[in-house]
Amino acid sequence: MRSMMQQPHAAATTNLAQRKLEQILDPAYPLCKDDVVWILEYIKKKVAEEDPQLMELSQPRLMQNFRYFADISLMLIHRRNGFDQEADRLKQWIAEAAYGFHPPIPDKPRDRETR
Numbered sequence: 001m002r003s004m005m006q007q008p009h010a011a012a013t014t015n016l017a018q019r020k021l022e023q024i025l026d027p028a029y030p031l032c033k034d035d036v037v038w039i040l041e042y043i044k045k046k047v048a049e050e051d052p053q054l055m056e057l058s059q060p061r062l063m064q065n066f067r068y069f070a071d072i073s074l075m076l077i078h079r080r081n082g083f084d085q086e087a088d089r090l091k092q093w094i095a096e097a098a099y100g101f102h103p104p105i106p107d108k109p110r111d112r113e114t115r
Contacts, residue, residue: 017042018101018102020038020042021039021042021098021101021102022102024038024039024091024094025091025094025095025102027088027091030087031087031090031091033076033079036072036076036090036094037076039072039094039097039098040069040072040073040076040097042098042101043065043069043097043098043101046101051101053100053101054100056100057099057100061099061100064096064099065096065097065098065099065100066097067096068093068094068096068097069097071093071097072090072093072094072097075090075093
């Protein structure tokens, strides 16, 4: 009986986390340090839980996720002020670090033109 009660709670928690991740990745949403810390903790938790979504990723993709996770962490350590000037790049890094936990984010039209 207890496990049946935990399932709706787990689903609700997953939905809240998914909405938070989508909010952070929204280009119009202004990032703050707490958001960046939240995403790093979220990814760390998913890795520690051996989330099935991660298990489906290839080793090279997991290495990319880790590289972006590390880049975000180092940026957070070395930043003294807000993320205003690098918000677009930071959001892209977050999307890469959280790859597998969210649907792919479409490229911006101007990015496609420069490729």
